Amino acid sequence: MSSNHRLYAYLNDEFLPLESTYLHVSDLSIQRGYGIFDFFKVQGGHLMFVDDYLNRFFSSALLMGLPVPYSEQELKDILVRLVQMNGIPDAGVKMILTGGYSENGYDPAAPNLILLQQPLTLPSEAQVATGIKIITHEYVRELAAAKTINYLVGIKLIQQVKAKGAHDVLYHHNGLVTEFPRSNFFLVRQDDTVVTPAREVLKGITRKNVLELAAKKYQVVEADVTLEDIATAKEAFMTSTTKRILPIIEIDGKPVGKGAPGAVTLDLLQDLVELENRQVV
Ligand SMILES: Cc1ncc(COP(=O)(O)O)c(C=O)c1O
Known part of the structure; x- marks a missing residue:
């Protein structure tokens, strides 16, 4: 342009x-x-x-x-x-x-x-190959099911995220993980089950597409997710309209799984890109 x-x-x-x-x-x-x-x-x-x-x-x-x-x-x-x-x-x-x-x-x-x-610029191949580091923060979005213009806490935390050398912040409340300020959260268990938090989240359109795609190949669960579940997960990733699927390789300074983008994550990204391309023709 x-x-x-x-x-x-x-x-x-x-x-x-x-x-x-x-x-x-x-x-x-x-x-x-x-x-x-x-x-x-x-x-x-x-x-x-x-x-x-x-x-x-x-x-x-x-x-x-x-x-x-x-x-x-x-x-x-x-x-x-x-x-x-x-x-x-x-x-x-x-x-x-x-x-x-x-x-x-x-x-x-x-x-x-x-x-x-x-x-709109989507994440580059290099960003996907590197994955992202995230931190956590105790908070739950008010009226989480609605896409309101209230991003007060997310924007307030930008400096803290940067100071920790991270890319984003994952909200959790009463031990349960919910979502990022602008993205949904997924993890992959050791047995390749794909899990995403069920409650207190915005139902992302990318989340919906990924759940449908994942159900064709993997066990899929919408359930409560705890910080301990992430500590024992094989993979984790975030989803959103502007990011598609981005692998998460580190959370609060600790590696997720092997500390590198996982095979299930990258497989689902490929399926999502194909689904999007089919919409365009
Ligand atoms: C709070 C929140 N959760 C999740 C998402 C991801 O939703 P989608 O996949 O529809 O972009 C967004 C998008 O902006 C959001 O604001």
Whole structure:
């Protein structure tokens, strides 16, 4: 994409140049951090698993009591048009619904709908081959089943993650592991069973795809996962729309399994890439 490529955004019924897309300061997302969003993936100009992301968008809005002022088909049409206008083959589209322009800075008003598109770079082969190091932190996301705009703790921990030479932070609470600020967590037991936490997590679309792919070849369990389970695991990995599958090789300074990306992890990544490629044709 050239530097003078004009990006368009969408705000309440209008496609606008990104540089002139503004929300008023009275919006509840600014005043109180009240809003939800979803993040759609565009690969080769094609919107991937679009119904899954739209379903989650509606369910997050419902969980937060935010009315969605458009039908599913209308949102799909807006997405397709924005992707055509921007012409970025590999991208992410953020669809945000906020609490609206509140009169008193607390009571919700008519929601504002915003769509933003940005180029997307997936992890390189070298990053996958190296794997990532993570730390842990005691915390559980509020209203974990909803994709809200609240990333306060994750963002606050960025400096701590960097200071420890790590790439991300895994939340756990009352001994149970949940998820990362922006990704889901999986481990592989010594017998190759693939396990992911069942409770207090956002149901990631990549998590869903990986669970379905894994079930074709391995035993798969959605269950409680403890920090001790990770200590005895053969492999671990994270999943998300922007990362696909990234192997985890170290947790709080200790190696996971052999301390290198594992065979099941890499096998599932290959299956996921193939599934994505099948969506594009
Ligand atoms: C809290 C949380 N968990 C998990 C995920 C991964 O979900 P997905 O695979 O749909 O990107 C995200 C994505 O942003 C997230 O915010």
